[in-house]
Amino acid sequence: xxxxxxxxxxxxxxxxxxxxxxxxxxxxxxxxxxxxxxxxxxxxxxxxxxxxxxxxxxxxxxxxxxxxxxxxxxxxxxxxxxxxxxxxxxxxxxxxxxxxxxxxxxxxxxxxxxxxxxxxxxxxxxxxxxxxxxxxxxxxxxxxxxxxxxxxxxxxxxxxxxxxxxxxxxxxxxxxxxxxxxxxxxxxxxxxxxxxxxxxxxxxxxxxxxxxxxxxxxxxxxxxxxxxxxxxxxxxx
Amino acid sequence: xxxxxxxxxxxxxxxxxxxxxxxxxxxxxxxxxxxxxxxxxxxxxxxxxxxxxxxxxxxxxxxxxxxxxxxxxxxxxxxxxxxxxxxxxxxxxxxxxxxxxxxxxxxxxxxxxxxxxxxxxxxxxxxxxxxxxxxxxxxxxxxxxxxxxxxxxxxxxxxxxxxxxxxxxxxxxxxxxxxxxxxxxxxxxxxxxxxxxxxxxxxxxxxxxxxxxxxxxxxxxxxxxxxxxxxxxxxxx
DNA sequence: CGACACATTGAAGAGCCTCAAAAAGGGTGG
DNA sequence: CCACCCTTTTTGAGGCTCTTCAATGTGTCG
Numbered sequence: 001x002x003x004x005x006x007x008x009x010x011x012x013x014x015x016x017x018x019x020x021x022x023x024x025x026x027x028x029x030x031x032x033x034x035x036x037x038x039x040x041x042x043x044x045x046x047x048x049x050x051x052x053x054x055x056x057x058x059x060x061x062x063x064x065x066x067x068x069x070x071x072x073x074x075x076x077x078x079x080x081x082x083x084x085x086x087x088x089x090x091x092x093x094x095x096x097x098x099x100x101x102x103x104x105x106x107x108x109x110x111x112x113x114x115x116x117x118x119x120x121x122x123x124x125x126x127x128x129x130x131x132x133x134x135x136x137x138x139x140x141x142x143x144x145x146x147x148x149x150x151x152x153x154x155x156x157x158x159x160x161x162x163x164x165x166x167x168x169x170x171x172x173x174x175x176x177x178x179x180x181x182x183x184x185x186x187x188x189x190x191x192x193x194x195x196x197x198x199x200x201x202x203x204x205x206x207x208x209x210x211x212x213x214x215x216x217x218x219x220x221x222x223x224x225x226x227x228x229x230x231x232x233x234x235x236x237x
Numbered sequence: 238x239x240x241x242x243x244x245x246x247x248x249x250x251x252x253x254x255x256x257x258x259x260x261x262x263x264x265x266x267x268x269x270x271x272x273x274x275x276x277x278x279x280x281x282x283x284x285x286x287x288x289x290x291x292x293x294x295x296x297x298x299x300x301x302x303x304x305x306x307x308x309x310x311x312x313x314x315x316x317x318x319x320x321x322x323x324x325x326x327x328x329x330x331x332x333x334x335x336x337x338x339x340x341x342x343x344x345x346x347x348x349x350x351x352x353x354x355x356x357x358x359x360x361x362x363x364x365x366x367x368x369x370x371x372x373x374x375x376x377x378x379x380x381x382x383x384x385x386x387x388x389x390x391x392x393x394x395x396x397x398x399x400x401x402x403x404x405x406x407x408x409x410x411x412x413x414x415x416x417x418x419x420x421x422x423x424x425x426x427x428x429x430x431x432x433x434x435x436x437x438x439x440x441x442x443x444x445x446x447x448x449x450x451x452x453x454x455x456x457x458x459x460x461x462x463x464x465x466x467x468x469x470x471x472x473x474x
Numbered sequence: 475c476g477a478c479a480c481a482t483t484g485a486a487g488a489g490c491c492t493c494a495a496a497a498a499g500g501g502t503g504g
Numbered sequence: 505c506c507a508c509c510c511t512t513t514t515t516g517a518g519g520c521t522c523t524t525c526a527a528t529g530t531g532t533c534g
Contacts, residue, residue, distance in 0.1 A: 475534105477534090
């Protein structure tokens with residue numbers, strides 16, 4: 001989806017496949033674009049790092065997380081490479097954005113609403129599409145945490161990440177890199193880290209998927225989709 | 238918040254308090270506005286009732302719910318009187334909107350994006366604000382289901398409903414009407430209906446709140462806020 | 475090699491669920 | 505106004521899922 005952003009936004013013929021380097025270079029030429037890097041485990045924005053801007057992720061993963069008064073943490077959504085992360089403070093949602101691995105991104109500074117008069121319509125549409133997709137994901141996430149068991153939920157989550165990192169509308173990758181720790185997974189899934197370890201063991205033993213050394217392998221796409229009850233249509237709306 | 242919408246939108250002096258009847262009448266005068274009624278337990282929009290429009294709720298409660306492949310249901314958000322419900326199909330989130338009690342609303346038909354050229358800026362802003370608030374609520378909801386225990390979560394939920402139905406930025410009502418059944422509550426909280434009954438009993442026994450015969454009574458505001466870890470700043474962003 | 479973060483495993487228990495049955499409301503027709 | 509039905513709520517008993525605590529194993533890096 002954001003792929004089509006880049007093509008339209010830059011006035012390129014659709015169908016043309018861009019090499020990563022030129023995609024990145026072309027975006028960074030937009031007025032007001034600044035290249036940023038955030039080392040792993042640093043805060044990109046949050047309570048004491050107020051910020052309103054748009055990040056076009058070029059590398060690394062980031063998390064949008066909430067911390068509750070009781071001290072626990074829940075990751076609401078992720079930003080993957082080539083996705084657009086809209087950061088709004090005071091979006092008041094009280095989310096903290098953290099770099100989970102080394103992040104590089106192109107920043108379009110300023111509150112979102114000011115972007116609409118500054119950037120070409122195709123960029124604005126991409127921003128709106130990104131926000132709509134984000135909402136879809138969070139709603140699906142909510143349903144999963146509320147009504148899916150741990151294995152089901154984890155399988156579902158891995159499939160979502162597979163779709164998002166693979167960026168194909170029809171196929172699933174056999175493997176993809178995923179810089180999350182089991183503790184991160186736990187905070188995303190609303191489970192304890194210990195139980196995540198057990199769930200991953202189950203997935204390994206049932207030959208559905210494995211997650212070791214920072215890479216996820218999907219051994220049985222059909223089986224995973226079935227046990228997760230996964231319907232990818234909510235992604236990239 | 239939507240109160241300020243109506244005043245600004247209609248060019249009224251701010252500070253003026255509108256009676257409900259005139260507020261309603263004034264909105265319904267907007268071009269393309271149609272008054273709608275939906276009896277309790279009917280579908281307003283969903284898989285087989287495609288619809289793209291904006292509803293300004295004048296009475297009754299509606300639920301945005303997802304149904305999972307495994308048959309269970311989770312209520313993602315509610316629409317209360319005087320709130321704006323944006324209905325987008327294909328918002329692809331796969332949500333079904335249901336009237337929980339008899340609903341009356343003023344409908345501004347058509348996909349949201351077409352509204353921005355048709356209605357005055359104050360209306361458009363109110364729509365955007367409604368959507369932003371909705372996102373905040375869903376994110377908070379997600380964190381609650383993922384990381385709060387049943388009692389905590391229920392208390393939090395009742396406080397949110399209290400704020401939303403009371404429509405004051407600083408105070409809490411002592412009681413408010415709430416047409417939800419315990420089964421609805423269960424689907425909103427990610428619990429079983431049986432357990433909701435027990436949780437409500439606990440809240441009653443600890444003299445925090447009671448929920449009977451369609452009305453919620455908040456007996457101990459401070460205690461509720463403390464046990465829920467409630468911070469109202471996420472509401473009506 | 476030692477230090478540190480991350481992952482795995484076991485054991486015990488809390489929390490929530492399911493099943494099942496009874497009680498309490500709420501509405502309808504006689 | 506009462507008898508009936510249906511929905512909603514309450515309560516009990518038992519069990520599964522997930523959590524917590526604690527210890528051990530594994531990988532990485534200075």
